[in-house]
Structures are given as C-alpha cells and as structure tokens.
Amino acid sequence: MATISEGLGAIDLVSAVDEGAPLLGQQYEDRGQPRRNETFPDGQAFQDVPSPYWAGETSPLLLPWWKRPSVLWLLPPFVLFTMAFGGSMVPKINLILTMICRQYLSDKAVQNPNFQFMPVIMGADNPQCQTPEIQALVARFSLLYNLVTGLLAAFTSPRLGELSDRYGRVRIIALATSGLLLSEVITVVAASRPDTVSVNWLLFGSMLDGIAGSFIAAIALTHSYAADCTPPERRSEVFGYFHGVLFTGIAAGPILAGYLVKATGTLLSVFYASLACHLVFLSVLLLVVPESLSPHRQMAAREKHRAAKETASPRSIGRALRKANVFAPLRVFYPTGEGTKSAVRRNLLLLAAVDATMFGVAMGTGSIIVLYGEFMFGWGNFESSVFMSVVSTSRVSALLILLPLINRLCRPRPDPARPRRPGSDRLDLIIIRVAVAFDTLGYLGYALALKGKVFMLSGAIAAIGGIGSPTLQSGLTKHVAPDRTGQILGAVGLLHALARVVSPTALNLIYSLTVGKATPTVFFLLTGTFCLAFVLSWFIKPHVSLDGPDRDDVQGEEGVARPVYAD
DSSP: OEEEEETTEEEEEOOOOOOOOOSSTTTTTTTTSOOOOEEOTTSOEEOOOOOSSOOOOOOBTTOOGGGSOOHHHHHHHHHHHHHHHHHTHHHHHHHHHHHHHHHHHHHHHHHOTTOOOOOOOTTSOOGGGOSHHHHHHHHHHHHHHHHHHHHHHHHHHHHHHHHHHHHOHHHHHHHHHHHHHHHHHHHHHHHHOTTTSOTHHHHHHHHHHHHTTHHHHHHHHHHHHHHHTSOHHHHHHHHHHHHHHHHHHHHHHHHHHHHHHHHHSOTHHHHHHHHHHHHHHHHHHHHTSOOSSOHHHHHHHHHHHHHHHHHSOOOOHHHHHHHHOTTGGGGGGSOOSTTOOHHHHHHHHHHHHHHHHHHHHHHHSHHHHHHHHHHHHOOOHHHHHHHHHHHHHHHHHIIIIIHHHHHHHHSOOOOTTSOOOOSOOHHHHHHHHHHHHHHHHHHHHHHHOOSHHHHHHHHHHHHHGGGHHHHHHHHHHTTSOGGGHHHHHHHHHHHHHHHHHHHHHHHHHHHHHHTTTSTTHHHHHHHHHHHHHHHHHTTOOSSOOOOSTTSSSOTTSSOOOOOOOOO
C-alpha cells in the first residue's frame, strides 16, 4: 500500500506498474486497462496505478511535499484575495461618488460663475454631494461599470475555464487575477489624482477586469484546482471551504478597510492595501502553488482539442459567429453524441439552473434586504450592521462547520477495493434539497416578518442555504470527465456573470415599483422561485455521468489512474 496526500486527507492505493506505455496512453480506446509509467522530456517520472476508486490526477512520482498540489496551498492566499475584493467595494463607490461630484459641481460652476460650493473631500461626508442629480449620475455610472465587467466576464470566463484544462490551472488563475490587479492600479492612480484623472478611467479598469474574467472566473478556476486534487465525495466539503473563505473575506474586508481609513485618515490607503493583497496572491500563485494538472492531462487535453479542430467544419462566417456566441459554452450542460445519456443532460441542466438561481438571488437581494429592513422596521446603521453580522456568521458557520460535519458523519467511507459510483450521490441531493428548503423558509420569513427580530432570524435561516452552492458545483464536476472540469466550471462562471448583471437590475426594479404599496412583493416572488427550484431538485437523479469516449476512465471500470508518491 502507498499512502498519498489528497486534498485535505489521505487515502490508500494499491500500486501496480506496467512498463512501456506510449506517452499519452490509450485512455479512450483501451479503457479498462491500467495506465503505465511515463517519462516526460524534463526527466520527471510519472506513475499511474489502477484503482476503481477515483479517476483523479496523474501526478509526479517522488515529488517533495512542497510540490504536491493541494487546496491547502490555495486557501490561505485566497483569504487575502477575498478580503481585498470585499474591502475595496465600498471605498470604490465612495471614490466614484467623489469624482463624479467634483466634476458635476465644477461643470455647474463653469456654467454659472456665481455658483459656489464647498470643496469635495475624498472619504468625508460631503453633504453637497447628496443631491438627487449627483446620486442619479453615480447610480448610472455604477450600473455601466458593473455591465462592462459582467458582460466581458461572461464572454471570457468559460473560455478561461477551457484553457485551464489544456494549459494548467495556476497560470490561468494568475491571468484572471492580473485583470483585477491592473484594475486596482488604475483605481490607485485615480484616487491619488482625482482632480486630473477622469472617472472614465475606472471604466477602463473595469474593462481590463472583465477581459481577464474578473472575480467570477477566479472563483471558478480555484474550484477547478480544488476538483483536481480532491476526491469526488469530498468536493462539496472543500468547495464549501472556498465559499466560507469567500464570505469571510467579503464580510471582514469592509471592517478592516474601515479601521484602516480611521488609522490613516485617507481612503487611498484602502486601495494601496487592496493592491498589495492582489500582488501577494499573484506572487504566491506563480512562485509557491504547485500545478494541479500533470503534463499528461494537459497534453492529452491539447491533443483532444487539436483533433476536434481538425475534424470541425471548414472556416466560414457561420462558424465564426457560432464561436463568438457568448452563450455557446453553455452547450457543455447538454452533451450529445456517443456515450451521452438523457439522464446526464437532465442532471446537468437542473444542477446548473438551481445553482444559477441561488447565486442570482444572493447577488440581487443584498442591498434590497438592507433597504427593506430600514424602511419597514426603522433600522439605522447599527441595526443593519448587526443584521449583516448575524447573516454572515450563520453562512460562514454553515459552510465551514456544518457542511464538513455532514460530509464526515453522514457520508460512508469509500472502499478502495470497490468501484465508486459516478455522478452525485444521494447525500449530495439531500444537501441540495435541504439548502433550497432553508432558502425558501428564509425568504418567506422576510416577506411575513412583522418585527425586526423575526426578519433577522429569517436572514440566519436563509444563510444556512449557502451549503447548497458548493454541493451543486461539486455535483456538476462529478458528471463529466476530469478533462472537462475547467470547461463546465467556466460555463458556471458564465451563468454567474450574467446573473451578476441581470438579477440586481430586475430585483431592484421590482422593489422600486412596489415599495410603499406592496413592499414584500419581491420576497414573495423569490419564495416562489425557490419553491420551483425545490421541485426541480427532485428530478435530479443520483449516480449518473457521461459514459463514452469523452469520459476519461469511467468510474466502475478498471484502470483509473491514481498518483503515487514515495514515502
């Protein structure tokens, strides 16, 4: 037996060696046969062993611990990444407000020489900026800013996911992070010279961020990395860690940013700190984090992509238009051809639909919930802050404590001697249904709450539903071959990017039309949406996955590759 580190745990494998295999092996034509030792041009030996347990990664033999891929390499720097993202959100809004306000008042003074105004100080209250005209300009600019980032990210995120299948996760995560880094550089320049730099430069920063995939692509790619080095039955747990770290960073970032502004007396310090966090994250990615995809899988994916291009139809205008179609990556949720099944298509579509619904509601209701509490219960900043703290604590506790406990206590320990059944298991489906039920109860509570404490309790209940998202995304990866992980999570990123644009716009419109008349309407509509998602979740079937040439070492068959490390 040889023991290897896999994700956050260790598993035992039976070693078996067979000499003389070709470089790429016969992974599709000779399925059921064990893969073999391989040597790459750099002299690094790779060993594959037969195991019906998990069609996981092919990894270097005799690698030292600091070169073995693990989510533990990515989680600590990911905290900095999420705190930088969360901490700069409010200061960036204030920066936009300051720059637009200065420009508006200056233009007004040019038109009317008798017009006088108080200086606009960055980070101050600036009551002269709290006018309907300036607020409307800021709202329109913020909408345009988010549209540019969201639409560009919707186009690039799935393509980055596909590239990561062929060229490795780490370098593509670094590429996605570089967009945020460049955007922060532009923000620092704008914040340090607000009198000479136009606010439109921030739009250019949002364009660079969107072209690189933005925050959405970075999250999808980190999940792809985690999927590479985590057994399927633990993926929802590990994805939950990333979601927990994400919400921890988003919750802690603004608090730390507030203390930083108080200590330094300037809003600019937050942008410098955010820039430093992105630089550290990028440096750790390029210098420390080991690649999770072996040369074997990267080369196999490139060869497969090259063969697909050779068999594709000749270049034409129609083909170019299909390739430029922003929705084309969503075809991964409806695979056709040899080895595909209607059950797989149904599962993929339903998992993606429920996940997009949960993400879209979470993105679209953040500001509405706070505004509703202030309107209905007379909350001020203190009560709203307490509410957000309760919701964040409930969500993070569910992701970092409850979900791992459920997986450890309720999921049977895998038997390496028996083949693992493919697709989502029954525990995954139970977690998804329970999560949607908690969301449904929480949003119904929002709609029916007559007291602030009941509203706060409803928020804590809805937050527990956060365990559904990592389980849904891990379930998607279990339905496709390992060489499609980046592609399918990239398509999830496309849905998330679209939801990031559409959901807040639609929900804020509904709230603006019903507030003061039938104020809870938006929450009743969302309760109905979650009820529909709950019904749809019962049509997801356990233990189905692709079973054809696109499936690399199908579960339940002999010859699944596993990494082996020397003691």
